[in-house]
Amino acid sequence: MRSKISAVVLGLLLVAALSWSAEAGAPAKVVIGHPVCLSGKFAKEGSQASWGIKACIKWINEVHGGVKIAGKRVPLEYKFYDSESKKEVVTSLIERLVRIDKVHGIIAPYSSGLTITGAPVAERYRAIYMSHGGASNRIFQQGYRYAVQILSPATLYQAGTLDMLHKVDPGARRIALAFEDGEFARMVMRGAEEHAKGLGYKIVFKRTYPKKVTDLTPLLSDLRAAKPDIILGGGHFQDGQLFARQMADLDINVKALSLIVAVTLPAFYDALGAKAEGLIGPAQWEFGVKYNPAEAKKLGLEWFGPTNEEFVKLAMEFSGGKRPDYHAAEAGAAPLVFVKAVEEAGSLDPDKIREAFGKLHLMTFFGEFKIDPDTGLQVGHSMVVVQWQGGKKVIVWPPAAATGKLYYPMPTFAEKAKGKKAIPK
Amino acid sequence: MTRGATKYLPLLPVYLIYLVLFLVAEGMPGMWQLMAMLVFYCAVGQAFNIFLGMTGYVNFGYVAFLALGTYGMALSIYHFHQLPLGVGIVLLGLLLAVVMAVLLALMVGAVALRLGGAYFAIATIGVNEGFRYLIEGTKIWGGSEGIIFSKQLLDTFGREVANKLSTFWADVSVLIIAALAALITLHFIRGKTGYALMALREDEEAAKVMGINVTKYKLIAFVTSAALAGLIGAMAWGLKLTYVFPPEAFDISYTVEGIIIVMLGGAGTLLGPVVGGLLYGLAKYWLTVILPGFQLLIFAPIIIVVVVAFPEGIVGMLRQRLKGTPFEPFVL
Amino acid sequence: MTWEQLGGNLIQGLILGGVYGMATMGLSLIFGVLRVVNVGHGAFVMVGAFVAFWLFTALGLTPIAAIPAALVVGMALGFLFFYSVMRRLVGAPELTSLLATFAMGIILEEVVKLIFGTEFRGYNWDVGKMDLSVTVLPLAKLYAFIGSVAIAALLYFWFNRTRAGTAVRSVVEDSEGARVCGVNVGWVYALSFALGIGLTVTSGVLLTMFIPVGINPYMGGVYTLKAFVIAVLGGLASPYGAFFAGVIFGLIENGSYSLFALVPGLEPFAMTRFLSFAILLLILLIRPTGLLGTK
Structure with a gap:
């Protein structure tokens, strides 16, 4: 009897002690910091990113019930400052976030350059550093210990497009590459070239054009002379619009035209109208993409986070009604996988979180997440290919995510001017 | 007090400011990077001031010298990291930075310093843009993809030391460069160069008539300013950020920031660029924190008011006020 | 490269x-x-x-109709900035005026950003094409060219045949002399600045006729740099010099592309940019008054 009582007392004490230590171990909240680019040259991407992040944090707190850590659920907070897309500001804001705001993880600013800028500071203070807009593979070849990539790396941007075209029309062999002259687009071009050669394509044209180009005519007239079947190109927003517009002006017609970044934005169709019909482009994510809990189950993966519809609805609460694009999605995925890693690690120790990140393999509304445990490079996520069909973006690849079929070959610009739409029968 | 000592009195407030910045950075958690940013702006202002402030010529391609300095450090670490130099590789980077910046300055100086003010400003923009496109067009130094050398830094020094170099020593070096720039500025203002340049700024033709070798002194100021910029670039952008991409390195907005700092503080003064750098950096930082997205809209009208209403800058005004007071010898 | 390609490039240039x-x-x-x-x-x-874009998309007006609208908007902006800021900066050191005009640019960019956001925009004014066999020329581009020539000609007429124009010209040549001869120099400054800004804003309309996409608050920086090169080429102080220098610049930019493309290992496009700035420096070295300068 006595021993029974003492056992109960001991047990109670143990529970009390455990819960006390859990009390001490559990923080009042988990905070994610972000030197977001709300002004300057990445203002667009930065604003989108902030909507996506806010949406997913709201989901974590209201639907998921907060971050589960040390037996408790604590709220997730978002602390951000505008880094003006400038490197000096990025380093000081990251330090402020870590040292003064005591954040537990950092979402890197947009672009590969700014991501690298902040990396040494994040490394120094041992902060998990999630890249949502740094697609360059080179970031993850530097040996950073806490860097984690959320989005697909640049070298894989055009892989899906090439696979798709190869399957649809094995007879079209001549490929032209015309990308922006910059670190990101060149990385995409290199990946595309290798992948195309692997599929047996013939590269008939390979040139670049400078950033902020205002007239592509000389390049395009050389390109026309190379008589390609397929053109892969692009870089960012402005040059992509220019590329398509001047293709139309010069009446250059090919079977498929894929431009990175620009094509995937609604502004592309707004600016070009019918000229955009049938153009394709790779996207990190797209509204309506089929990733869902059932799809995850099929692949034997865990599903985490809001569904696509939920995400869009939440993001629009923060965007003032604007529809989120993939910049919002790739950034929104960051807090989701971060929370998952923290919960798996059961701790806020950055080394433990990073270790948990290395083991994570799951699916969110953004797609699969799996990194190379050593470098942090994203290896699980895959790009989708979208096509403008009758003024709507349709996901045409990969088959698992597709919402429609590819219209091929692209209508000529003359046909488009007469009102022909790239809608498959 | 001897005359030799009074000569150096104006350095006191400058170095005091730097000391305070360093102590705050060391003592308060989370302040290091902010202080580093302030020191960077002060250093840029000082280096810029030596030419712009003292001659009145606007070097709109100033950032090209920062960029070349960055490339100097990047090339040294990227290409020579396997040599058994140890920290010597950083010194080699600095050397390369200075040599490249000085060479470019000599070339540009030979062409552009003969020109009048507006032409000079445009010519230097041309140098900046032209150099960038030369790198991209000929694909030297990594072309448009630039150089990332984090890995080489890690491999050479190991994680601890590499991190310390990027997040501590690079910033300390900028502080030292800034202190050096102050010394040089004082030496120039109080020496023959200063008098010659002052005469030049007042009336270039008259200075020529007086027998002053105008071009020589302009070139001295120009090359000195460029060399300091090279050093700053090597440390603040090179060693600190561990990469260089041409469009960022040649970004003209840094030139404009430099001009704003010099104007705000007081062109041609010793203390001016330091005050300007502090104010500009702090304003930028706090606006970033409290009013994200609206900084530029607030800044631009302030710039106009400053240049229109207070063309002599804060320190310029202060000097007028302090004339005849015991503080006069400290403010220059 | 073929001769057809070079010819096509030169026509477009x-x-x-x-x-x-x-x-x-x-x-x-x-x-x-x-x-x-x-x-x-x-x-x-x-x-x-943005004037062209807004008039076209919101009111359905063609860019041709946008030209006078832009001139009015531009001159209004010009007078506004002149009487608020520039008036005080005439004769000030370069440093001051450079910084002030830069700040004006920022204010405009940020205000437009507040109104229109940072989206890249475009409009579609399709009025047919001309097939020149070596290249295809959309008529909108041709109209932009004709419009440019017409405006340059009107300006010439204004300078030489009107009182106001002659006054401006006399100030350019000798502002003290003009003052002595009873020209209201202050008014000439205001008018010239407003007209200069008016022309610049109008050119924005014409540029969108050539390139009707990528319209964004921060699109201007590229044109500032190009304008500097062209202005120096034309002698910096001469509007007509600038016009002809622009034509030469366009021909060089497009023509040299075809030549650089022949050299293996080079990126021809970046090299054309390099060339334009190299020319800038060369002109300043040997003939600072510009290619077409008189002195």
């Missing part, structure tokens, strides 16, 4: 060069009269692009 030239006239006029380099030049070009 000529057309674009004319628009570039017109886009530089305002800069040169302002420098000629006030001796101020307008570093905010590109921001005014951007305003013109």
Whole structure:
């Protein structure tokens, strides 16, 4: 009897002690910091990113019930400052976030350059550093210990497009590459070239054009002379619009035209109208993409986070009604996988979180997440290919995510001017 | 007090400011990077001031010298990291930075310093843009993809030391460069160069008539300013950020920031660029924190008011006020 | 490269060069009269692009109709900035005026950003194409060229045949002398600045006729740089010099592309940019008054 009582007392004490230590171990909240680019040259991407992040944090707190850590659920907070897309500001804001705001993880600013800028500071203070807009593979070849990539790396941007075209029309062999002259687009071009050669394509044209180009005519007239079947190109927003517009002006017609970044934005169709019909482009994510809990189950993966519809609805609460694009999605995925890693690690120790990140393999509304445990490079996520069909973006690849079929070959610009739409029968 | 000592009195407030910045950075958690940013702006202002402030010529391609300095450090670490130099590789980077910046300055100086003010400003923009496109067009130094050398830094020094170099020593070096720039500025203002340049700024033709070798002194100021910029670039952008991409390195907005700092503080003064750098950096930082997205809209009208209403800058005004007071010898 | 490609490139370069030239006239006029380099030049070009975009998409007006509208908007902006800021900066050191005009540009960019956001926009004014066998020329581009030439000609007429124009010209040549002869120099400054800005904003409309996409608050920077090169080529203080220099610039930019493309290992496009700045320096080295300068 006595021993029974003492056992109960001991047990109670143990529970009390455990819960006390859990009390001490559990923080009042988990905070994610972000030197977001709300002004300057990445203002667009930065604003989108902030909507996506806010949406997913709201989901974590209201639907998921907060971050589960040390037996408790604590709220997730978002602390951000505008880094003006400038490197000096990025380093000081990251330090402020870590040292003064005591954040537990950092979402890197947009672009590969700014991501690298902040990396040494994040490394120094041992902060998990999630890249949502740094697609360059080179970031993850530097040996950073806490860097984690959320989005697909640049070298894989055009892989899906090439696979798709190869399957649809094995007879079209001549490929032209015309990308922006910059670190990101060149990385995409290199990946595309290798992948195309692997599929047996013939590269008939390979040139670049400078950033902020205002007239592509000389390049395009050389390109026309190379008589390609397929053109892969692009870089960012402005040059992509220019590329398509001047293709139309010069009446250059090919079977498929894929431009990175620009094509995937609604502004592309707004600016070009019918000229955009049938153009394709790779996207990190797209509204309506089929990733869902059932799809995850099929692949034997865990599903985490809001569904696509939920995400869009939440993001629009923060965007003032604007529809989120993939910049919002790739950034929104960051807090989701971060929370998952923290919960798996059961701790806020950055080394433990990073270790948990290395083991994570799951699916969110953004797609699969799996990194190379050593470098942090994203290896699980895959790009989708979208096509403008009758003024709507349709996901045409990969088959698992597709919402429609590819219209091929692209209508000529003359046909488009007469009102022909790239809608498959 | 001897005359030799009074000569150096104006350095006191400058170095005091730097000391305070360093102590705050060391003592308060989370302040290091902010202080580093302030020191960077002060250093840029000082280096810029030596030419712009003292001659009145606007070097709109100033950032090209920062960029070349960055490339100097990047090339040294990227290409020579396997040599058994140890920290010597950083010194080699600095050397390369200075040599490249000085060479470019000599070339540009030979062409552009003969020109009048507006032409000079445009010519230097041309140098900046032209150099960038030369790198991209000929694909030297990594072309448009630039150089990332984090890995080489890690491999050479190991994680601890590499991190310390990027997040501590690079910033300390900028502080030292800034202190050096102050010394040089004082030496120039109080020496023959200063008098010659002052005469030049007042009336270039008259200075020529007086027998002053105008071009020589302009070139001295120009090359000195460029060399300091090279050093700053090597440390603040090179060693600190561990990469260089041409469009960022040649970004003209840094030139404009430099001009704003010099104007705000007081062109041609010793203390001016330091005050300007502090104010500009702090304003930028706090606006970033409290009013994200609206900084530029607030800044631009302030710039106009400053240049229109207070063309002599804060320190310029202060000097007028302090004339005849015991503080006069400290403010220059 | 074939001769057809070179020919096509040169035709396109000529057309674009004319628009570039017109886009530089305002800069040169302002420098000629006030001796101020307008570093905010590109921001005014951007305003013109938005005028064209907005009139087309919101009111359905063609860019041709946008030209007078842009001139009015531009001159209003010009007077506003002159009487609020520039008036105090005439004769000030370069440093001051460069910084002030740069700040004006920022204000414009940020205000337009508040109104229109940072989206890249475009409009579709399709009025047919001409097939020249070596290249295809959309008529909108041709109209932009014709518009540029017409505006340059009107300006010439204004300078030489009207009282106001003659007054401006006399100030360019000798502001003290003009004052003595009873010219209201203050008014000439205001008028020239406003007209310079008006022309620049108008050129924004013409540029969108050539390139009707990528319209964004920050699109102007590129045009500032191009305008500097062209202005120096044309002698910096001469609006007509600027116009012809623009045509030459367009031809060089497009023509040299075909030549650089022949050299293996080079990126021809970046090299054309390098070439334009190399020419800038060369001109300044051997003939600072510009290719077409008189002195």
